[in-house]
Every structure is written in structure tokens, then in C-alpha cells.
Amino acid sequence: MKPKFGYPVTTDDYREKARARLPGFLFDYLDGGAADEQTLRANETGWVNINLRQRVLVNVENVDTTTTLVGQTCSMPVVLAPLGLAGMMARRGEVQAVRAANAVGIPFTLSTVGICAVEEVQAAATEAAWFQLYMLRDRPRVAALLDKAWAAGCRTLVFTVDLPLPGMRHRDFRNGLSSKGPRTRLLKIQQLLSRPGWLWNVAVRGGPLSFGNLSDALPDAGNLDAFKEWIDAQFDPTVTWADLEWIRKHWQGRLLLKGILDVEDARQAVRVGADGIVVSNHGGRQLDGVASGAGKLPDIVAAIGSQTEVLVDGGVRSGTDVFRALALGARGVMIGRPWAFALAGGGEAGLTRLLLSWQQELRLAMTLTGVTRITDIGADQLDRPRTTEFRKAGE
Template identity: 55%
Template sequence: MARAASALDYRELARRRLPHFLFEYIDGGSYDEVTLRRNRTDLQDVALRQRVLRDVSAIDTSATLLGRAVRMPVALAPIGLAGLAARRGEVQAARAAEAAGVPFTLSTVSACSLGEVTAGVNAPIWFQLYMVRDRGFLRDLLAQAREAGCDALIFTVDMAVPGSRYRDVRSGLAGASGPLGAARRTFQAMQRPGWAWDVGVRGRPHQLGNVAPLLAGRTGLDDFFRCMRENFDPSVTWRDLEFVRNEWPGPLVIKGLLDADDARAAADLGAQGIVVSNHGGRQLDGVLSTAAALPAITGAVGDRLTVFADGGVRSGLDVVRMLALGADGVLLGRAWAYALAAAGQRGVTHLLNLLESEMRVAMALTGVTRIGEIGPDVLARP
């Protein structure tokens, strides 16, 4: 596998390696994908202020996120089914994050189970939670996360119902259920023999990890998507945060906020952090990009809790842009999934090293040497 020169190269390498339906699942957004594109273009339009003749001989990218010292203010975001991008993929990604000194977040709907991932690393991971109807299942899942030593819970709140992702319909991942859908996906997998052997055969068992109890022995992708549609709870309100808070004693981060009033509500209810996010453009199309929404939210609650941001980040330069807009940390999403698909753990490790190197260059050329110095003054147009 050729080494990517930048994070964007990994996307093309992933497209060549993954079955069509799986690449489209990772790559796509909802409806016309307007917000998906805005996440990238709005972030790229953030102009930085170049400064010269400053001593930038000692750049320090380290930071503290939710009480943990990290090598840079970046964490791997939760991505559903990311473990299918490579053999036991979430374990590989968690190991790469540990080696890079940044947190890894495991999705509720991961391919690998919480127990498998935590057994494969020494550093604690973060765990992401979706609210489903079965509170007993959630109580057991949170108990597993506590016992496994997870040191933060990322509670995703922008999935009351799944977004309409038309790429998944066109690719055969959704909408083509039963034997016809399975045959279509099998044909696509056969066109990627490297993936079919390494992941499809050697990567067994495919039990869809944490949600296996809800699936009751069923293991097909059709079963998984049907189960999620039936089990996501659209009745959830802020009052349900009390249930999560009672079951989770550690740091709680609310993910999926785009509105300052919602951010204030999260702070009022005792969350330790929020993630400004539109779910990577995969939920409500046409909403603000993260870069556009972030300044108002950090202005409203930035001194009350830790503010993370995701959406469109593909480089260390993008990380610096998000920090300049007010974020305390950045969750990296699709970029690590592409790297995992292209080259496994080695790809994710290389990607994270690239990000750190790019951050160092961006910091030096904007005249800052520490993460705490990155703020509105780094923007060309504050």
C-alpha cells in the first residue's frame, strides 16, 4: 500500500480498497449533501493571520482534554461500523491513537465490541452512546464502559431519527434488503478481493459488537439497520440526561449541538463538554457547517465547559483553524476511517503523525508556540 502524502490521499486509497457500499457509507452525507460540502469549504475559507520574526523554535502541541494529557488536542471520533474498514478495525485504530498519545472514541454501533477494543490497548478509551428505547440495555452497556475503564462518555443527541442518506440506497447498503441486497453487496465485495479476504473472511466473527444483544443472534447488515431504526428513541429530551448522569459518574460530553441555546442547556445540566457537530453532514442537510456555528457557541459557553468540534477536518491546518474559531479540541472523523481502510493501524498512525507535523508548521507561521495561544488573534478576519 502506497503511503499517502496527505490525509486527502487516503480517501482515494480507501475508495480503491473498500467495497462500493462501504466506501459510500463512510464518505456520504444526507439528502443533497450540502452540509457535507459546507463543512469542508467553510473551514477552508477560514483565513489565518501570518506573523513573522517571532521565536518559534520550540513548538508545543500538547494539551489537556477532559483531564487527560494529550500530545495534541485531537481525538478520534466515533464512527459506526468503522471496524469493517479493516480487519478488527476499531482495535487497530485504538492502538494507533494510543501510540500517538490521543484519545480513541468507540461508537455504540461499532463492529468490534467494547471488551475487545479495551483489551487490545493499555490507555483508556472514550465511549460514545446513542439513546435507545431499552433502558436496561443502556444500563448494562454503561456498566460495561465503567468496568472497562473508559474515562469519558460522548452522548450523541442529534440522531432522534436517522438522516436520509441516499448514497446508501444507491449503493445497495440500505433499501435493498433480503437476498437481493445481500447478493448485491457480495458482488461488490468480490470486486475488492483484498478486502473480502482480509476483512470478510479473516476478520470474522462479524457480530456488530455492542448492539449484539439487541440483534438477538442476527448478524446481517439488514438486521443491523432495521434494529437501529426500531430501537433509536425519538422521545428523548433533556430530562433523559438525568438517566445518563445517574449511570455515568465520569466526564460527560454532549455531541451534536449547533445552537447556542442548546449549548447553554448542556452546560446548565452539568455536562463537562460538548461537541459542535452536524454529524458530518449525515443528518439534517442544509444546517450550518461546524466552522460557521462554532464561534457563537464558544462565545456563549466556552468558559463553562470543554468545547470540541468536528466536521470537515482533514489536516493539522484544519485543526488550527478550529482552535482559532474557539474549540478546545477537535474530533477527527472520516479522515481516520479513510486511513484505516487504506493501510490499517499503520495508516492511522501515519495520519496522526501528519496532523501533528502540519499543526507545528501552521503554529510556527502564525507566530504561536503553544496551543493556548491559538485564538481569535490567529484569524486574519476575527
């Protein structure tokens, strides 16, 4: 697909478009992080502080951004991460997102708590979506979810392991998303009325706004406040590594563990037979004060990068950041906020344009560092001394 660039073009451009179009509580749900948002900010600066090593007079006529992630051929090493409530960022948002991802040639991951059900998403897809799982206390419901995803055609499961309890997201309390009472209702009404375009396009034309994959969990699946209360109570703090055996019994496909931030946990993921991991702090939305993905990635790659596929997320905001992640040893990246900002700010077409601009940025970074294949990107492309911590996976 030949890219056509113009405003908006960057993640920040689309972030401002999203701010102007979304009700305040939805924008802050998407944009915010846990507590004082220290980790949220660290995620972005972690990539910015990594310098690339520019090289010249190298034959870079045929730069190829294609790669393979967990057995799937991709136009570039990027996956759209699972995002709860994505269907409220644009009309039937997950459907628009999977179409954009398919058009560009990268995987899309559907959240357990997405608005659109897996059957609706897969019906719109030309390449099977990945499915993300939260472990709920109701194990029969989890088993039914896995069967549902498999029957719909999903073959890659992303199991989120860093949410035994929801994080303290102060913006959600201030805006009424995580609280109840007269003040909360008034705040939401004010914010909704201030965005009549969103009300008409998403809430009216895009309805019903319910958690499609769990629509049978409550009699009134359209009551998002009641549903959020139910799902928060379903997160299970008793889950341990032993539960991976249970998941393996109920899932025949590929399995990624998302939310690994420690070398010992990464090693354990290999021991239990995960097909890959995602180095992640949940986008800075869980425990404030933990390290950034960029900060933890090198040690984890050095420990297990030759034994399983390592992806990373958190703070990736451009194709250049994708290159930085690969240079630190990741096989690919997952992105969340950027694709949601683009979807909210520009719909399916906006998301497609953003992804194509990232691919061009990645291609340019490869060109000006003197590499032509994704597998050639490694520590030699960083402007710092080569050390064992920054070896490419598999070396």
C-alpha cells in the first residue's frame, strides 16, 4: 500500500484529535496511567533516550520491513495490542481496527473486554485476530471464552498476567469512570453532551455499547457501570504459574504471556512452555514506579531471547521507537494508545495512515543505520558500546 501523508501524521497529532472528539472520561481512560503516572512518562522517555548509530554510503536500495511474529508473516514487527473499551473510541472500533491492521498487514489483538464480540471482529477480518485473555474467577466462563475465540478462528492467545487487581487510576476517579453517585452522573452527562458528534456516531449509530465477549454475564449487558463493577470483582489474585497448565488444556494454539517485567518471571515463562512473552508494565496503568519496558528489555532478552520470542510494549510512539526496540533485542512491539488515538481521531482511515507512517519511519531508520532486513537490526545500530546486555536474541 502506497502511503499518502499529511496532517494528522504523528501519534501526538492523533492524540489531540482524540482529545477533541472523545468525552473527557473516555479520553482520560485511554490517555492516563496509574497513580502519579511516573511509569507512564518513563515508558516514553525510555525510548527517547536511546540514540541510534547513523551509517552512510551503504547500499540500502532494497530495505525490507517484513518479518514473522509467532509464526505469522507481518509487513513490519508491530501488533495492535488489546485495548478494553476500544469500541467506544470510534463506531464499532474493534471492527475498524482489525480492518486497518489487515490492510497494512499486521496482527490485531481483541481484548476480553472489548465492545465488539470476537465473532463480529473475525467476520470483518481477512487475517485471524489474536485474542487476549484475563483470567476470571469464573473458570467455566473462561473456558467458554477460549472455546468461543477458537471457534471464531483465533489461533494466538495473549494471556495478560499483570492484572490480579485493577490499578489505581486517579483520572478515572476524577472523571467518574470508577466511581458512582450524583456527582459522577452529572460529570458524565456534562462530558457526553459536550461531544454530540461522539454521541451520535458512536453511542447511537454504533450501539449496542456492551462487552460483546461477555454479553451474557449480566442481564443488562449495556449497563457499563454495572459491568465494570462485575469485571473488577472477577479479576483473580489467586492465579499462579500452575494455572498455565489449565490454560494449556483449554487452548490448542500459540500462547503469549503479557506483563512480564522481571528476568526470573521471564525464565519461568520459558519453563512453562510459553511461545513468547510481552515485556510490559501494562502501559503504566497498574503499578506506578516500576521500570519502563525499554529499561527491562535488554536484561530479559539476554536471559531468554534465544529460547522464545520476546515482544515489548509501553511508550512506543513511532516507527523509530520500533527500531529502537528491535535494536535492544525485541522481535516486535505491541502498541495500544497510538492505535486508539488514531482510531478516535481519524477512524479506520486515520489508523491506516498512522501505521503506514510508522512503517515509513522504520524504513528510514533502517536506511540511515545501514541495514536492509529486520533480522539485521541489533546492538550495532545503537550509538553506545556493544555489551552483552544488548545482544540480539538468538546470538
